Amino acid sequence: MATINLVDLQKSYGGNVMAVKGVNLSVADGELIVLVGPSGCGKSTLLRMVAGLESVTAGRIEINGRDVAKAEPAERDIAMVFQNYALYPHMTVRGNLEYGLKNRGTPRAEIDRRVTEAADILEIGPMLDRKPRELSGGQRQRVAMGRAIVREPSAFLFDEPLSNLDAKLRVQMRVEIRKLQRRLKTTSLYVTHDQLEAMTLADRLVVMNSGLVEQIGTPTEVYDSPATLFVAGFIGSPPMNLIPIEAMAAAEGFANVNLPPNTDIIGLRADQLVIERPEGETLVLDGIVELLEPIGGESHLHVSVAGQTLILRVPGRPELTDGAQIKLYAPPSAMHPFNRETGRRTDHIA
Amino acid sequence: MVENRPLLNILTHLVLIVGVVIVAFPVYLAFIASTHGADAFARGLAPMLPGPHMIENYHRMLTSGLSSAGAPPVWLMLINSTIMALTIAIGKIAISIISAYAIVYFKFPFRLLAFWMIFITLMLPVEVRIIPTFKVVADLGMLNSYAGLTIPLIASATATFLFRQFFLTIPDELMEAARVDGAGPLKFFRDILLPLSRTNIAALFVILFIYGWVQYLWPLLVTTDSRYYTIVMGIKRLAASADADPYWNLVMAAVMLAMLPPVLVIIFMQRLFVKGLVETEK
Missing domain, CATH: 3.40.50.300 (P-loop containing nucleotide triphosphate hydrolases)
Incomplete structure (x- = not known):
């Protein structure tokens, strides 16, 4: 002891x-x-x-x-x-x-x-x-x-x-x-x-x-x-999607969100992005399906959003073809704000 | 690679048998010669079957030797050779395993230099440095002594190198685990390294014993007193009698006796020896 x-x-x-x-x-x-x-x-x-x-x-x-x-x-x-x-x-x-x-x-x-x-x-x-x-x-x-x-x-x-x-x-x-x-x-x-x-x-x-x-x-x-x-990218599988703020700007509902100052990267977990519109306030991103990886009970969906590839974890095996237009949803509270320069979070949770 | 064709089997066996015959025939001839009387060779035809004088020849060589050739009884030379071979083998192993341990497991200044100094002596066998070595041994008053026979031959780069290579294959974690378990350097050496080196030591012992046994030039130089003659150089003296034909039957009896100890060492250590040469499992 x-x-x-x-x-x-x-x-x-x-x-x-x-x-x-x-x-x-x-x-x-x-x-x-x-x-x-x-x-x-x-x-x-x-x-x-x-x-x-x-x-x-x-x-x-x-x-x-x-x-x-x-x-x-x-x-x-x-x-x-x-x-x-x-x-x-x-x-x-x-x-x-x-x-x-x-x-x-x-x-x-x-x-x-x-x-x-x-x-x-x-x-x-x-x-x-x-x-x-x-x-x-x-x-x-x-x-x-x-x-x-x-x-x-x-x-x-x-x-x-x-x-x-x-x-x-x-x-x-x-x-x-x-x-x-x-x-x-x-x-x-x-x-x-x-x-x-x-x-x-x-x-x-x-x-x-x-x-x-x-x-x-x-x-x-x-x-x-x-x-x-670094932690955001290392912990979690698939790793957290790290999206430059410019790529997020086009997202519907993004303008209404109050982000902490100096935020220029947004992190979104693979399981917090969904492909069906949820209840309540949500961000909407337009993307193109790049690849669907079925891994049994769930699938990893690679979607290109404004030039960035995001990975989603979706339940089951959705019927999606490569190249299809798709809308992604995520609650604003799921966003993790980071600063590229310092590599740290810009809010004060941690 | 495993093929099973009858013709190939026969052929390979034939090749092996021919090889064995070529190697064994001279030994057989020597044995036959040692069982005949002194006159059997005078006719110039070597007999092929054993003669009646075996016990007589061997008994004579063991107990009294050939005093006319200036050689002591074979039993004394056998004992001298055994002492020399054992001292060399054990001394070489003891010194080289300790130096390999130092070189592999301890960090000290000029460690690499020390290793290369040892390694470079590989290029200087006794025959090359024989005159300076003789001078040193003579100045130290070690002529005609067991120390003079053995000490100059004990330092061994080969054995040090072999142990070094073996120690390098032992994972570092083993040493670290021993440290966590409270074993100091000596304990680690005694409890872990020595037992692991067992088969290597056995293999080296066989090789080095024979190396010591067959030494010819060095004993010839440093011994003038027949009490310190070794068997291998003794045979040469037996064969070189000045004014008459050598007693080939007696010389061959001595040869057979000289071959015995190395053969016994191999037979008794064969299992460990082979294991030491082929074993990869740690």
């Missing part, structure tokens, strides 16, 4: 390449924080700094109020789950679970108790005497988590733990990680580039881009009011 505080944390390689450019983050006890961003955004570096696997260029890392920025990984009371599991190949599953405990001189009885307990939680009891190479990917993942659990650490650090699994197993393990974390109430930092994984797992999301934090908030906050253009 622990709180983690990152204060102006920086990392540079060779003096001029800044991987992490000053990150501040407070993690409450028992919280699951997901760091999400495109590759190269510094999220893994950040996690590895917390783990003690990367040196800290500047700033502080506090775990339970103690500055650990210079401490060895083993002294930080954390446990880490690696992307490729990093199980010791020559040890049995039991050996893998025990290794960390043995190194810190845990008494034999205590080791046995914790290993049995972790094996029960993760249902890997029957595999304890097997070697990692005899296990499937999902089982290895469980062992890797087991190795973290037996340590009973202050915090779990997950470095893209699911990205080596196939899609189906990934969803299953995602749910299990969430349940496990709720049950153990261990403070966790979780790194992923998969925004769906991030949305479903997180208590709070930290969206990162090129070494900086773009937004910190609950998944709902981040989805409903993205703080920056």
